[in-house]
Amino acid sequence: MHFRKIKVVFVIMLIFSGLVMSCRNKVNRDVADKSTSVEATYETKEFLEFYDRFGSDSVFQMQHIVFPLEGMKAIVDSLERPDPDFHWQKEDWVIHGPFDDMDGTFSREFVDFNGLVIEKIYDPSGTFSMERRFKKLASGWNLIYYREMGRY
Structure with a gap:
């Protein structure tokens, strides 16, 4: 039973980490898109x-x-x-x-x-x-x- 809880917590943390990383990458891409579109x-x-x-x-x-x-x-x-x-x-x-x-x-x-x-x-x-x-x-x-x- 204890091993099962650890497994569930690990899976939840893995999913949460994936969501955080994908959101952070989107913000970085948006900032990069805005900075490269500035006209000289x-x-x-x-x-x-x-x-x-x-x-x-x-x-x-x-x-x-x-x-x-x-x-x-x-x-x-x-x-x-x-x-x-x-x-x-x-x-x-x-x-x-x-x-x-x-x-x-x-x-x-x-x-x-x-x-x-x-x-x-x-x-x-x-x-x-x-x-x-x-x-x-x-x-x-x-x-x-x-x-x-x-x-x-």
Whole structure:
């Protein structure tokens, strides 16, 4: 009789443990589903509309750059050192057009860093690259950093 009670208690505990584990797994799956379905900032309609217009409308582009713009000028001479305090000035700005991969010569990737969108364009070897950083400010999306295409 005593052995039978132990057996019943064991079966009940086994069933209870199974129920607890399956509920816990469902909660973990639900949390994982919600976290993977979050849209990256650079995929939002708002950012994509801004980005397309930034590359096609020069007046809009100039209005959405924070000058003097922090960044880095390409190093032309191997003896040059990058200026850590360099800033692009409005009067020297060269308008940027839409992305052109030059028949597959360049690749582009976006990284969402807590609402800061970092765009990187680079050649297959990674020798030549360019970086732009966009941030949403009170006035809307703006270019806040630009590293010119060059060897880094």
